Amino acid sequence: MNTSSTNNNSAIAPKIRNGICFTINPEGLARMVQRQITAARKLPPLQNPPKSVLVLGCSGGYGLSSRIIAACTGGADTFGVSFERSPGDANQGTPGWYNNLAFDNADCGNNSRSITLVGDAFLPEVKTATIKQAQEAGFAPFDTVIYSLAAPQRKDPHSDTIYRSAIRPIGEPFRGITINVGTGHVVDVVINPATEEEIKGTIKVMGGEDWELWLQALNSANMLAPGVKTVAFSYIGPSCTWPIYRSGTLGRAKAHLDQSARSLQQLLAPLNGTALVSVNKALVTRASSVIPAMPPYISALYAEMKERGLHEGCFEQAVRLFRDRLCTDGPIPVDAEGRIRLDDWEMLPEVQQAVARRLEGLTNDNLHHKLDFKGYLADFLELHGFDSF
Numbered sequence: 283m284n285t286s287s288t289n290n291n292s293a294i295a296p297k298i299r300n301g302i303c304f305t306i307n308p309e310g311l312a313r314m315v316q317r318q319i320t321a322a323r324k325l326p327p328l329q330n331p332p333k334s335v336l337v338l339g340c341s342g343g344y345g346l347s348s349r350i351i352a353a354c355t356g357g358a359d360t361f362g363v364s365f366e367r368s369p370g371d372a373n374q375g376t377p378g379w380y381n382n383l384a385f386d387n388a389d390c391g392n393n394s395r396s397i398t399l400v401g402d403a404f405l406p407e408v409k410t411a412t413i414k415q416a417q418e419a420g421f422a423p424f425d426t427v428i429y430s431l432a433a434p435q436r437k438d439p440h441s442d443t444i445y446r447s448a449i450r451p452i453g454e455p456f457r458g459i460t461i462n463v464g465t466g467h468v469v470d471v472v473i474n475p476a477t478e479e480e481i482k483g484t485i486k487v488m489g490g491e492d493w494e495l496w497l498q499a500l501n502s503a504n505m506l507a508p509g510v511k512t513v514a515f516s517y518i519g520p521s522c523t524w525p526i527y528r529s530g531t532l533g534r535a536k537a538h539l540d541q542s543a544r545s546l547q548q549l550l551a552p553l554n555g556t557a558l559v560s561v562n563k564a565l566v567t568r569a570s571s572v573i574p575a576m577p578p579y580i581s582a583l584y585a586e587m588k589e590r591g592l593h594e595g596c597f598e599q600a601v602r603l604f605r606d607r608l609c610t611d612g613p614i615p616v617d618a619e620g621r622i623r624l625d626d627w628e629m630l631p632e633v634q635q636a637v638a639r640r641l642e643g644l645t646n647d648n649l650h651h652k653l654d655f656k657g658y659l660a661d662f663l664e665l666h667g668f669d670s671f
């Protein structure tokens with residue numbers, strides 16, 4: 283596979299090295315955002331639509347799609363916060379910067395307003411600026427707060443300490459296979475277990491502490507509406523992914539998110555509000571594409587779910603989040619642990635059994651027959667604005 287050939291629709295070519303794409307096609311990103319907006323506008327109205335929505339991590343993946351559904355299907359004013367780099371003399375910026383631009387310039391067809399703040403959401407001053415800008419713009423107190431951050435590091439709000447997240451197993455090394463996204467070849471991978479500091483750092487970055495700080499700040503500023511709903515995203519997945527995810531550093535961070543949901547439930551009780559973790563489907567996003575050993579699983583999942591007509595992207599997951607969970611009459615459907623389960627179709631036993639069969643005895647010769655790596659790569663390229671080869 284030639285990963286640096288000229289893309290058919292653009293003069294800019296994707297350049298992939300070590301699983302990272304170093305080029306961006308801004309026009310392709312604008313088209314991707316517009317496609318979601320067009321689809322969102324065609325959906326039937328939401329039963330109890332949100333009116334004022336804050337999306338933390340609004341520029342890509344789950345956050346972007348949630349924002350599009352809230353604004354373009356629900357008609358809500360949306361305030362988005364994300365950490366992206368604008369283009370400069372020597373760099374193209376980051377994909378999310380173009381996604382934000384495309385969203386802010388688009389027409390949802392319902393006069394919904396959008397404000398996008400680019401800044402480090404972990405910093406207290408960005409929380410203060412968000413509240414100030416939303417109030418000055420006359421945003422109603424938020425009735426929905428989506429927490430969709432996926433970050434490599436976080437500065438401690440009270441000191442100069444920088445916490446870094448690490449995607450590692452705990453206790454034992456992980457030995458498995460992955461697919462090199464640049465070459466499309468199956469490769470062995472060994473990942474050493476995390477140190478205590480890496481475990482602690484990942485919990486600080488990807489756990490729920492910052493989610494709680496956001497809700498506390500919004501509450502103190504009277505920027506939460508009665509009945510407010512806040513949702514943070516998590517992942518569980520099947521046991522074949524647990525060594526690197528659920529039983530690893532990320533899993534510890536997601537367990538902390540569950541604790542934070544319980545703490546937030548108490549904070550929001552006087553407002554009759556709800557704090558929920560939503561367990562979502564495994565998909566190719568900027569965040570997930572750096573998780574080692576996920577490409578084979580996601581490619582097998584794509585193959586199986588597409589074959590069964592069950593496949594969803596971030597957009598379809600966001601549709602179900604708002605339409606079938608957050609905006610219905612009556613209680614929000616949750617599992618025994620109180621979590622929203624948008625991974626319900628991924629985790630169907632028949633899907634998981636078939637996925638496991640697809641992953642058995644994987645080689646370079648049978649990879650494209652057994653898995654949908656083509657679909658994985660297409661999604662990966664789309665994150666950077668490129669069409670498939």
Ligand SMILES: NC(=O)c1ccc[n+]([C@@H]2O[C@H](COP(=O)([O-])OP(=O)(O)OC[C@H]3O[C@@H](n4cnc5c(N)ncnc54)[C@H](O)[C@@H]3O)[C@@H](O)[C@H]2O)c1
Nearest residue numbers: 339341342343344364365403432433515564565567568569
């Ligand atoms: N992708 C998956 O397969 C998957 C599955 C289930 C759950 N999730 C969870 O969904 C959430 C969102 O992940 P995603 O896959 O959509 O990721 P993504 O990379 O597409 O989006 C991450 C967002 O976080 C923002 N961000 C990162 N650091 C920031 C900072 N310091 N300040 C402000 N914004 C910052 C980015 O700008 C971006 O908008 C994560 O919690 C992730 O664990 C992802």
